[in-house]
Every structure is written in structure tokens, then in C-alpha cells.
Amino acid sequence: MEILVCIKQVPDDSVEIFLNENTQKPDLEKVTPVVNAFDTYALEMAVRLKEAAGGEVTVLSVGDDSVKNSLKNCMAVGADHAYLCKLDDYNETDTFTIAQSLKESKEEIEKQTGKTFDIIFCGKESTDFASAQVGPVLAEMMDIPVITGIVDIEEKDGGVETRQETEEGYHVISCQGLCLVTVNKPKYDPRYPTIKSKMAARKKAIDELDTAKAGVTVLHTEKVYTPAKRSAGVKIQAESAEEAVAQAMDLMKKAKVF
Amino acid sequence: MKLTNVKDYMVYVELADGAPVNASLEILTRVSRLAPKSGEQVTAVIIGQNVSEGAQTAIAAGADKVICVEKEISQLEEYVQILTAIGKKYQPRVFFFPATQMGKDLVPVLSYKFDTASITDVTDIVEKAEGFDYVCSSYNGNILNEISYEAGFPQIVSVKSSSFKKELDSSRTGEIISEDIPVDRSLIKTELKETVKEIAEAVNLEEAQVVVAGGRGMGSKENFELVKELADVCKGVVGATRPAIESEWISRAHQVGQSGKTVAPKLYIACGISGATQHISGMSGSGYIVAINKDEDAPIFDIADVGIVGDAVKVIPLLIEAIKKEKAQ
Numbered sequence: 140m141e142i143l144v145c146i147k148q149v150p151d152d153s154v155e156i157f158l159n160e161n162t163q164k165p166d167l168e169k170v171t172p173v174v175n176a177f178d179t180y181a182l183e184m185a186v187r188l189k190e191a192a193g194g195e196v197t198v199l200s201v202g203d204d205s206v207k208n209s210l211k212n213c214m215a216v217g218a219d220h221a222y223l224c225k226l227d228d229y230n231e232t233d234t235f236t237i238a239q240s241l242k243e244s245k246e247e248i249e250k251q252t253g254k255t256f257d258i259i260f261c262g263k264e265s266t267d268f269a270s271a272q273v274g275p276v277l278a279e280m281m282d283i284p285v286i287t288g289i290v291d292i293e294e295k296d297g298g299v300e301t302r303q304e305t306e307e308g309y310h311v312i313s314c315q316g317l318c319l320v321t322v323n324k325p326k327y328d329p330r331y332p333t334i335k336s337k338m339a340a341r342k343k344a345i346d347e348l349d350t351a352k353a354g355v356t357v358l359h360t361e362k363v364y365t366p367a368k369r370s371a372g373v374k375i376q377a378e379s380a381e382e383a384v385a386q387a388m389d390l391m392k393k394a395k396v397f
Numbered sequence: 398m399k400l401t402n403v404k405d406y407m408v409y410v411e412l413a414d415g416a417p418v419n420a421s422l423e424i425l426t427r428v429s430r431l432a433p434k435s436g437e438q439v440t441a442v443i444i445g446q447n448v449s450e451g452a453q454t455a456i457a458a459g460a461d462k463v464i465c466v467e468k469e470i471s472q473l474e475e476y477v478q479i480l481t482a483i484g485k486k487y488q489p490r491v492f493f494f495p496a497t498q499m500g501k502d503l504v505p506v507l508s509y510k511f512d513t514a515s516i517t518d519v520t521d522i523v524e525k526a527e528g529f530d531y532v533c534s535s536y537n538g539n540i541l542n543e544i545s546y547e548a549g550f551p552q553i554v555s556v557k558s559s560s561f562k563k564e565l566d567s568s569r570t571g572e573i574i575s576e577d578i579p580v581d582r583s584l585i586k587t588e589l590k591e592t593v594k595e596i597a598e599a600v601n602l603e604e605a606q607v608v609v610a611g612g613r614g615m616g617s618k619e620n621f622e623l624v625k626e627l628a629d630v631c632k633g634v635v636g637a638t639r640p641a642i643e644s645e646w647i648s649r650a651h652q653v654g655q656s657g658k659t660v661a662p663k664l665y666i667a668c669g670i671s672g673a674t675q676h677i678s679g680m681s682g683s684g685y686i687v688a689i690n691k692d693e694d695a696p697i698f699d700i701a702d703v704g705i706v707g708d709a710v711k712v713i714p715l716l717i718e719a720i721k722k723e724k725a726q
């Protein structure tokens with residue numbers, strides 16, 4: 140199975156990111172760029188599918204030169220090939236530009252390598268803007284079906300069978316032919332690279348594409364601001380649990396929370 | 398396909414077990430307040446079986462008209478076909494969706510179909526001289542963005558639940574319109590083979606007045622029972638962090654946070670929860686926050702009204718007794 144995984148580089152989501160009031164931009168200084176968490180789940184699921192069904196995994200990202208490092212990291216955890224569609228300011232670009240650029244890049248990769256992809260993986264959403272749009276829009280642009288928020292996939296009867304998480308349980312959805320899936324957090328965690336796999340990834344090439352294609356601007360950001368912050372209340376550090384609970388109860392009664 | 402003759406506000410009313418989801422009703426109430434000023438009407442769209450009761454609820458929440466499509470469908474592609482047809486016919490100026498899983502899937506697809514862009518997880522609507530701006534967040538709620546549309550583009554947005562208050566007025570009246578829209582099954586390329594219901598209980602976190610949530614710090618499934626007991630005593634609903642769910646101490650219907658539910662109860666008690674942004678973004682709108690954590694530097698204390706530094710396993714049973722006593726008085 141020929142698998143394409145689309146990834147986005149985002150600021151490390153385990154770090155709290157706030158607005159820099161001077162620049163009116165998120166303060167990303169000292170924040171390490173990482174592969175979007177949901178894309179790491181998508182990559183892990185794709186690599187497991189490859190291991191079960193054969194074929195290769197290609198990763199693709201739209202971004203600037205710094206994204207090469209993230210692409211190398213993907214190759215250290217199971218991706219066979221990596222492509223970067225060059226676009227500076229990719230984080231301030233709209234969904235349609237990103238989706239259009241991914242579509243053009245996919246077609247260019249197919250032209251260059253002579254292979255055709257059987258399935259496209261995206262993360263369900265990115266951890267920075269979390270708009271959950273790129274996957275469905277890309278599928279719509281390519282006129283192929285999309286199955287969102289999957290937590291499992293296997294090859295079946297020449298197509299795929301997926302498990303889509305729902306509010307109450309799950310759907311089993313199958314598809315024959317090219318489709319796009321977006322991935323939610325599965326039961327397992329993505330694998331870690333080994334020293335050996337990291338060394339091997341470092342030697343592999345990342346192919347650059349100039350397939351970025353801007354879409355029409357429909358949305359404008361009028362204002363960026365910080366939400367009203369809650370302030371910390373009383374922290375009780377008492378000698379005993381009994382004492383702490385007594386103090387907490389007093390405060391809660393005063394606040395009439397019951 | 399571009400919509401050129403747009404008017405009115407349309408709200409997609411999603412049904413869950415036959416009843417409209419709260420997020421849709423909240424949008425209806427909010428939008429019904431905005432509409433008269435701009436001379437627009439509010440139209441609800443309902444798709445499903447036996448929708449008449451849902452249609453009445455939509456009217457009570459603020460709809461002037463309800464378009465009913467009596468049809469049992471379950472796949473995204475089917476919803477897309479029907480809603481595209483309705484969009485073409487009625488040409489809404491703004492098409493609102495609840496930011497449910499289905500809503501969030503529909504919005505980007507429809508925005509592409511109608512040559513426009515969409516906004517996900519809107520939490521506020523700002524009235525402007527001409528139309529609206531929409532507020533949504535980035536970086537786990539730490540940054541808010543107010544977004545406007547370029548003139549001439551239809552607006553398609555999903556609204557996060559609990560962003561507005563729903564108000565039902567059963568004396569309101571409205572028009573019901575039946576639409577029979579065929580679905581072309583030959584265009585559907587996926588097959589829904591099975592629908593499995595794993596989570597039997599109805600977990601209504603979003604409307605709970607009290608939420609008692611437990612995290613990894615509870616340590617074990619047995620200890621997590623204490624969280625449930627405390628919730629019982631407070632007549633509240635149990636919430637949980639992702640690690641607690643991944644440890645299978647409780648079903649994922651209870652997850653609070655970025656990839657779970659957003660809650661705003663009067664009282665939120667966090668037990669053994671560190672306070673990661675992905676969790677806080679789902680509960681920082683709570684009225685009063687109590688946190689129990691053994692680490693005095695845990696970030697949850699930064700937003701708690703009352704923080705108890707201590708072992709949750711020791712503190713909770715005492716708290717249960719104290720609250721029982723308080724309630725008995």
C-alpha cells in the first residue's frame with residue numbers, strides 16, 4: 140500500500156504559549172518546533188498499516204526550511220520518504236492554500252516517482268489552531284471520500300476498514316479506492332526513534348517541491364487578544380488532611396457553592 | 398458553487414437520540430436576538446426521523462422557520478448532499494453549525510462547496526456595523542482571535558457548546574417547511590458497516606451544575622471510585638483527564654478538555670489533576686474551582702479558588718463526610 144501522511148510542524152504543545160503584547164503575535168521564542176501530536180498518531184498508524192500490508196510511507200509537509208528537521212524525525216520513526224513543499228509564513232496561511240498546496244504536491248510526487256498513493260493520512264486537527272479543516276477540505280478538493288477521527292485501520296479486501304470514534308462508541312467504515320483519513324488518538328502511543336534510526340534518517344534526503352499555491356483570502360484577523368485570566372485563590376497547606384478539609388469547607392461555605 | 402443572493406441565518410439542528418443537541422439550541426437563542434436588528438430571519442434545519450418534536454424545540458429556542466427533512470441517514474456524505482441542496486436553495490448569509498463531531502466535519506466540506514471559508518469552534522459572535530465577527534481561540538485557549546469575513550462571501554461557522562445560553566419559550570410560534578431531498582447513493586464511496594454503542598450512560602457534562610473530575614493522581618481504578626462518590630454527594634457529574642481515561646478508570650464520555658468536553662459548572666472539583674493547558678481549556682469557565690493535589694506547585698492551583706495541598710486519597714473521604722454533614726443541616 141502506498142501511503143501519504145501530511146504533517147504540520149507546530150510549537151511544542153506541552154509548553155504554554157501566550158500572546159506577546161508588543162508584537163501581537165504568539166510568543167514562540169524558546170519554544171521547540173515539533174510534529175503536531177495528531178500527525179504523530181497518523182504517522183504511527185500509517186507505519187503500522189505499512190508493516191501489516193506492505194508498501195511505503197511518504198511524509199509531506201507545507202512549510203519553511205525549519206520543517207526539514209520535523210520531516211527527519213518522521214523518517215526516524217518509520218517514514219520512508221519525505222517531501223517539503225516550500226512556503227514561508229505557512230502558519231499564517233489559510234486552509235485552502237495549505238490544502239491546495241498539498242494536493243499539487245501529491246500530484247507532483249506521483250509524477251516524479253511514478254507511484255500512485257492508495258490512501259492519505261492527516262491528523263484530526265493541529266494543536267496550535269485546532270480548526271480540523273485541512274483533511275476534509277483536501278479530500279473535497281481531490282473529490283475523494285474522507286473518514287474523520289479514526290482510531291484504527293486495517294487493509295481489507297483490497298481496500299481499508301477503519302474504526303471511527305463517535306460520542307457513544309464507534310463506527311466501522313470501509314472504503315475501496317483512494318480515500319483520506321484523519322486520525323484521532325488511538326489506544327497506543329507513537330514509537331520512539333532509536334539512535335540507529337535517527338542516524339539513518341539524518342542521511343536520507345528531503346526533497347523540496349515548489350508546488351505551493353495561494354488561494355483566495357476570505358478571512359481576516361481583526362484582533363488578537365488574551366482572554367481574561369482567572370486569578371489564584373487560597374492555597375491550603377495544613378498540618379493534617381482534617382485541618383485542610385475544615386479550612387476548605389469554611390471557604391466553600393462562604394462562597395455559597397453548595 | 399458561489400452563493401450570490403444571500404439572506405437570513407440558518408442553524409443546523411443536530412439530533413442526538415431524537416432530541417436537538419444543546420449547542421444548536423444555544424445558537425438559535427443567541428442568533429434570534431441578533432436577527433431582528435438586521436432584518437434577517439432565523440431558519441433551523443433538521444434532518445432525521447420523527448423530527449416534529451425537535452422542530453417545536455427549535456422554534457421555542459428561537460427559530461422563525463424550520464426546514465424538516467424526514468430521512469434516516471447516517472453517513473457524512475449523505476448529510477453533505479442534503480445540506481448542499483438546502484444551502485443552494487435557501488442561500489443563507491450565515492450557516493451556523495454546532496461544533497459537534499458531525500458539525501466540525503460538515504463545515505469545512507460545505508465551505509469548499511460554496512467557495513468560501515469556515516471558522517471552527519466559535520465561542521462568541523461580535524456585532525459589527527455590517528454583519529458579525531467571530532471569536533475563536535488558538536493555543537489551547539490562551540489566545541483569542543476575532544475573525545471577519547471578506548464582504549460577499551457566505552459565512553459558515555461551527556459554534557462550541559456552552560458558548561451561549563439557551564432559552565426555551567414554548568409560546569413562540571414558527572413555520573414548518575417539509576423538504577424532500579433525494580440522496581444519490583451512487584456518489585457515496587464509503588460503507589458504514591457497523592455502529593457500535595459502547596457507552597451506555599448518558600453523560601451530560603455540559604449542563605452539569607457540579608463536576609467532580611479525577612486525574613492520573615488518583616492512582617488506581619479503586620481510588621477513582623472516590624471521585625465518583627464525591628460527585629454523587631455533590632449531585633454532580635464525573636469528569637476526567639485523558640490519562641485517567643486511557644487507564645480505563647472511566648469511559649471517554651467523561652473527558653474534559655481540548656479533545657473532550659468544554660464545561661462551565663458552578664462548581665468544579667479537580668482531584669489529582671496537574672492542570673495541563675489541554676485540560677484547563679475545557680474547564681476554566683467554571684464558576685468556582687476547588688483543586689486537590691499533593692504537589693504545591695501544580696499549575697491547577699493557579700486557577701483554583703480553593704487549593705488543598707494534600708493526598709487526594711486521604712482528603713476526598715473527609716470532604717465527602719464534611720459535605721454530607723453540611724447538606725444534612
Ligand SMILES: Cc1cc2nc3c(=O)[nH]c(=O)nc-3n(C[C@H](O)[C@H](O)[C@H](O)COP(=O)(O)OP(=O)(O)OC[C@H]3O[C@@H](n4cnc5c(N)ncnc54)[C@H](O)[C@@H]3O)c2cc1C
Binds near residue numbers: 695
Ligand atoms: C493533542 C492532545 C490533546 C489532549 N487533550 C486532552 C483533553 O482533552 N483532556 C485532558 O485532560 N488532557 C488532554 N491531553 C493530555 C494533557 O496534555 C495532560 O497530559 C493531561 O491533562 C494530564 O492529566 P492529569 O492531570 O490527570 O495527569 P498528570 O499531569 O500526570 O498529573 C497528575 C497530578 O496528580 C498529582 N498527584 C499524584 N498523586 C496524587 C495524590 N495521591 N493526591 C493528589 N494529587 C496527586 C500530581 O502532583 C500531578 O499534578 C491532551 C494531550 C494532547 C497531546
